[in-house]
Amino acid sequence: MWDYNETVWDHIRNPRNAGPMDDPSAVGEAGSLACGDALRLMLRVDDSDTVTEAKYQTFGCGSAVASGSALTEMLVGKSVAEAAKLTNQDIVDYLGGLPEEKMHCSVMGAEALEAALRNYRGEPPAPIDEAKIVCKCFGVTEDQIREAVRTNALLTVEDVTHYTKAGGGCGQCHDRILEIIEHERKTERVGAPPKPKRLSNLQLMKAVEEAIEKHIAPALRQDGGDIDLVDIDSPNVFVALRGRCASCVASGATIKQFVQARLRELVDESIVVEEAAA
Amino acid sequence: MKVIYLDNNATTRTADEVVAEMLPYFTERYGNPSSMHYFGGEVAKAIEQARERVAALIGADPREIVLTGCGSESDNAAIRSAVDLLPERKKIVTSRIEHPAILGPARYFEDRGYEVTYLGVDSDGRLDLAEAAAVIDDNTAIVSVMWANNETGTILPVEEIGRLAKEHGALFHCDAVQAAGKVPVDLRNSTIDYLSMSAHKFHGPKGVGVLYIRRGTPFAPFLIGGHQEHNRRAGTENAASIVGLGKAAELAHGYVEVEQTQVRALRDRMESALLANCRDAHRNAAAEPRLPNTSSISFDYIEGESVLLSLSDLGICASSGSACTSGSLEPSHVLRALGVPFTRVHGSLRLSLSVFTTGEEIDFVVEQLPPIVERLRALSPFGH
Ligand SMILES: Cc1ncc(COP(=O)(O)O)c(C=O)c1O
Numbered sequence: 172m173w174d175y176n177e178t179v180w181d182h183i184r185n186p187r188n189a190g191p192m193d194d195p196s197a198v199g200e201a202g203s204l205a206c207g208d209a210l211r212l213m214l215r216v217d218d219s220d221t222v223t224e225a226k227y228q229t230f231g232c233g234s235a236v237a238s239g240s241a242l243t244e245m246l247v248g249k250s251v252a253e254a255a256k257l258t259n260q261d262i263v264d265y266l267g268g269l270p271e272e273k274m275h276c277s278v279m280g281a282e283a284l285e286a287a288l289r290n291y292r293g294e295p296p297a298p299i300d301e302a303k304i305v306c307k308c309f310g311v312t313e314d315q316i317r318e319a320v321r322t323n324a325l326l327t328v329e330d331v332t333h334y335t336k337a338g339g340g341c342g343q344c345h346d347r348i349l350e351i352i353e354h355e356r357k358t359e360r361v362g363a364p365p366k367p368k369r370l371s372n373l374q375l376m377k378a379v380e381e382a383i384e385k386h387i388a389p390a391l392r393q394d395g396g397d398i399d400l401v402d403i404d405s406p407n408v409f410v411a412l413r414g415r416c417a418s419c420v421a422s423g424a425t426i427k428q429f430v431q432a433r434l435r436e437l438v439d440e441s442i443v444v445e446e447a448a449a
Numbered sequence: 450m451k452v453i454y455l456d457n458n459a460t461t462r463t464a465d466e467v468v469a470e471m472l473p474y475f476t477e478r479y480g481n482p483s484s485m486h487y488f489g490g491e492v493a494k495a496i497e498q499a500r501e502r503v504a505a506l507i508g509a510d511p512r513e514i515v516l517t518g519c520g521s522e523s524d525n526a527a528i529r530s531a532v533d534l535l536p537e538r539k540k541i542v543t544s545r546i547e548h549p550a551i552l553g554p555a556r557y558f559e560d561r562g563y564e565v566t567y568l569g570v571d572s573d574g575r576l577d578l579a580e581a582a583a584v585i586d587d588n589t590a591i592v593s594v595m596w597a598n599n600e601t602g603t604i605l606p607v608e609e610i611g612r613l614a615k616e617h618g619a620l621f622h623c624d625a626v627q628a629a630g631k632v633p634v635d636l637r638n639s640t641i642d643y644l645s646m647s648a649h650k651f652h653g654p655k656g657v658g659v660l661y662i663r664r665g666t667p668f669a670p671f672l673i674g675g676h677q678e679h680n681r682r683a684g685t686e687n688a689a690s691i692v693g694l695g696k697a698a699e700l701a702h703g704y705v706e707v708e709q710t711q712v713r714a715l716r717d718r719m720e721s722a723l724l725a726n727c728r729d730a731h732r733n734a735a736a737e738p739r740l741p742n743t744s745s746i747s748f749d750y751i752e753g754e755s756v757l758l759s760l761s762d763l764g765i766c767a768s769s770g771s772a773c774t775s776g777s778l779e780p781s782h783v784l785r786a787l788g789v790p791f792t793r794v795h796g797s798l799r800l801s802l803s804v805f806t807t808g809e810e811i812d813f814v815v816e817q818l819p820p821i822v823e824r825l826r827a828l829s830p831f832g833h
Contacts (some may be wrong), residue, residue, distance in 0.1 A: 184760055189828045200830070206770060207752065207780060207795045211830040228830035230795075232754035232771070234830065311676075 174276045177374055183233045192226040199287025201279045202332040205310050206274065206430060208235050208335065212242065214293060220251045225406035227283075234269050234276035241265045244278040257281065258322045259334075274334045278319055305347050308340025316348060320355045326437075327352070327390045345393070356436065375439065376403050382437040383410075387430055398430065401447035408434060409447040422446070453810045456626060457650075458599050458743060458770055460799035462650040463693070470696045471654065483677065492688050495745055499695025502639055503659055506698040507625075507644070508635040515660045515668075515681045517689050520626040521550035523660035524593075526671035526682075527622040527643040533565075533669035535620070538590035542619075544568040544605070545575060545786035546598050551624055553781075555593075565758040568594070573790050574603030574734035582613055589619040592740035596628035597643075598600025600770060600799055601734035601785040604632065611640025620666070626658075627651055630701035631708045643667040648690065651704060652803070653697030657690035697799030707804045713741035715811050716802050720744050722815040727822050729832070733797065739746030744801040745770070745784070747793035750824040750832035751760050753780075756798055759821040765814055770797035777833040794830075 172329060175183070195213035202209035208231035224249035225246040227239035241262050246254055259281035261271050269277060286296060303313045318327060319334040328348045332338040338348050380400055388398050395415035402409040412422050423446070431444035454462065464748040481628035482496055497511070528541070528551065534702035539738045543555050545567040552567075559565040566584045568576055576594070584594055592614040597604045607623050612707040628634055630651025636644065644661040650655055660682075662668045668681055675683030717738050729749035748756070753769030760767055768783030771794065784794040800814070825833065 183755075184762065186828060207791070209830060228828055230750065230829045230831055231752050233758045235752070236755060 173233065173270050173273065175237075176267050176327075177372070179234070179237045179269065180364040182237035184268065185237050186416045187226075188226045188235075188247075189228065190226055191228060194224075196333075197287045197291035199283045199285065201282035201309070202231070202235075208232065209448040210235060210239050210279050210281060210283045212280075212287045212289065213241070214246065214287050216251060220335050222246045222251065228358065231279075232273070234273035235279065237266055238262050238269075238280040239283075242284060246284070251265065251288065254284065257284060259319075260322055270296040271333045275336050278315075278334050279344070282315070286351070290435065294379055297358060301304060305351070306335075306337035306340065306344045312333050312335035313351060316351050317355060320352055324381055325352065326386045326433075329389045329393060342393075372403065372405050375405050378438045379403060379408055379434060379442075382434055383430075386437060389435050390429075391425075405442050406432070406441040408442055408444050410444060411447045451526060453732075453763075453765045455800045455806065455810075455814065456766045456768050457806075458602075458799065460655060461652045462805055463649075463654055464697060464700055465600070466700060467653055467693045467696045470793050471689045471693040474692050478688075482688060484623040492686075495692050495695075496688060497684055499691045502695040502698045503646075506629065506634070506701055507646075507661065508637040509661055510602065510664060512666055512679075513636075513661050515662060515678045516686065516694070517658040517660050517682055518687070519656055519658045520548075520624070520645050520650070520672070520683075523643075523645035523647070523658045524548065524550035524622075524624055525554050526660055527592060527620075527645065528558070528644060529671050530643070530667075530669040531620040531622070532558060534667050534833055535590040536586050538619070539585065540566070540589045542566045542568065542581070542585050542589050542592045542614075544570065544594050546570055546574065546600075546783045547593065547595055548599060548602075548624060548626070550592050550596070556801075558584045564588075570603075570786055572734070573736035574598060574601050574739075574787055575736070576605055578606065578609055578613075581610055583668075585613045585617055585619060586616050589614070589617055591620045591622055593622040593624065596625040596634065597740050598734075598783060599627045600743075600781060601745045601787070602740035602801075603627070603734050603736070604738040605738065608640055615640050615646070627740065630704050631742060633705055636661065636663070641693075643668075648694040648697050651697050651701050654690045654693040655695045656767075657687055659694070666701060689820050698715045704804050708741045712802050712804060712806065715806055716742055716744055716800075717806060719800065719802075719811045719815055720746070723818060726815070726819040730822075731793060733784060733789055733793075744800045745797060746800070747784075747789065747797040748822050749793065749796060750829045751822060753795060753797055753823050756818075756821060759825070760818070763813075763817055765817065768799045768801075770799065771795040 194215040196216040198215045210229045213226045214222055217223050225243035227243050229235045229239045234244055243284045245265055259277040262277040262280050305313050314336055315338055325331055328338050328345050328357050339343055391398050397413040399411045401411050426444050426446055434442045454552040480492045482493035500511045500514045504516050541555055541563055543551055548649055555565045562676055568581055570576055594605055594610045596607055611621040620642045621640055623641045624645045626645055626647045627632055629646040642663045646659040648657045670681050672683045731747045753771030757769050770784045780794045
């Protein structure tokens with residue numbers, strides 16, 4: 172059973188603004204039946220460019236119902252310019268949070284909104300460039316992944332899967348997704364939160380532990396491996412690779428190029444990662 | 450809120466008689482069955498009685514029964530044993546609709562160079578015996594096909610498949626986790642070498658299973674390092690749960706009767722009422738033979754999880770073949786294997802009854818479900 176909070180439950184039980192709309196000013200759709208979720212957003216916009224009415228229909232799970240409900244509630248009364256600034260994160264915040272695995276439902280809401288606003292401006296639906304589809308299983312494009320990585324500061328393939336579904340099928344696109352994340356992290360560094368200067372050993376321990384648990388271990392687990400934090404003696408961090416990673420010939424490279432690079436990025440530039448003696 | 454439990458293929462209510470027999474083994478009878486004292490010996494006797502009761506349920510000899518930690522362990526152990534025993538054979542044959550406890554080990558050995566064939570099924574869930582005959586060969590180490598499917602209830606022609614395995618000297622494993630306690634399972638004149646069961650699917654406790662190993666069939670143990678279970682499964686026995694398993698097996702003779710009559714009648718009544726009262730509803734793999742307690746129904750244009758949440762609000766427990774999680778492309782590999790279209794897989798609902806299910810409960814579901822389906826359809830962008 173999903174751990175939905177009370178606000179989400181309320182929107183699931185009493186969806187606001189659900190159902191069709193006669194003669195809407197704009198319509199936007201996202202998702203598809205084949206992927207198991209789809210959302211249609213309908214807007215009525217008055218002469219002063221204000222959204223006066225918003226309705227939605229969805230084929231989707233509880234989170235899709237709640238995301239559409241929240242989105243429509245947020246939209247009413249906003250100007251088109253204000254509406255254009257809403258992101259999936261705003262939907263999540265409005266609902267007080269969604270389970271990680273359900274984040275893609277909020278992204279679907281944001282995509283439907285974007286499509287509706289294009290429709291309102293008289294633009295054709297965003298063309299899908301087949302060549303830019305990264306995840307063939309769910310038809311997710313490079314741009315969609317970039318957008319999700321940027322808006323939600325995603326760091327791992329698993330994060331991207333939770334937010335866009337990309338990578339949730341056969342898994343063949345995982346390397347490509349990782350490249351996109353790497354690229355975004357490099358170019359978006361300006362927006363990253365400033366890192367605290369010098370950390371005490373204890374602070375370092377906490378920060379490293381958290382970075383490993385949240386961002387590094389999940390990526391390794393996807394490939395059947397795992398990692399343990401063994402010791403910290405600033406700036407040295409000793410780790411042990413487990414599972415498939417332990418026997419992998421490339422384990423040395425995993426430690427330096429992945430674990431160390433991530434920790435330097437997330438925690439402290441001066442970190443040196445070493446493999447703990449067995 | 451009263452719970453209306455229609456998710457009995459996921460797990461079942463532990464029968465009161467089962468719990469009552471188990472309790473002393475948590476409290477006063479805590480001895481180790483391997484100990485050289487009377488106190489432990491009493492526990493060993495209780496375990497042997499449980500073994501006899503399990504054997505009696507499936508027409509086996511008690512020496513053919515190995516007690517395990519769960520159905521998944523039994524499945525894993527069977528596949529591994531065959532691979533260990535027949536190292537020169539590099540092929541595994543199974544079906545596309547097996548439980549993950551078989552598909553997982555199959556993929557594991559596939560990754561390590563084994564050729565694995567996943568037999569297909571038709572839209573009624575029936576295996577293609579001609580395909581099976583064509584792929585099972587002298588290079589096949591093990592054939593593993595389930596007795597009954599957990600999502601649709603379809604009963605598979607295991608003896609026919611077993612004969613094919615025997616013709617080629619391959620071992621034959623059958624996952625009977627969903628069959629035991631619902632339909633008769635008699636191994637007296639069977640081609641089955643290994644068979645898995647799990648207590649919690651027939652009103653026993655969770656976390657205890659059975660691996661039947663036909664007398665004369667070799668076995669390479671999975672858990673080693675202890676003499677228990679005649680060196681076939683190391684580890685101090687889960688005595689209380691094993692006693693519970695034994696009691697559940699004893700009671701199951703009666704369940705099989707009730708399943709065929711009362712449970713089947715309730716299931717059929719529920720199915721026809723739902724099909725009559727909901728537009729665009731379809732049964733999945735409803736052809737006989739199938740388990741008497743299972744019903745898989747798809748509702749067009751709506752998504753399964755939403756149905757489950759609405760039912761849950763009324764205290765009704767069911768499950769769905771939909772998987773609205775990011776990490777799974779394949780909502781129900783079983784329904785996909787049947788060729789059920791994606792959309793209907795997402796809109797599927799599994800209702801599984803038990804001997805404890807009452808007519809009033811079925812009436813309540815039949816009354817409550819159609820308006821839920823209609824309400825969700827009003828929300829759906831499709832099908833108007
Ligand atoms: C067909 C089948 N095989 C195996 C299992 C696994 O049994 P257990 O839950 O005891 O590991 C299940 C239950 O989920 C099942 O339905």
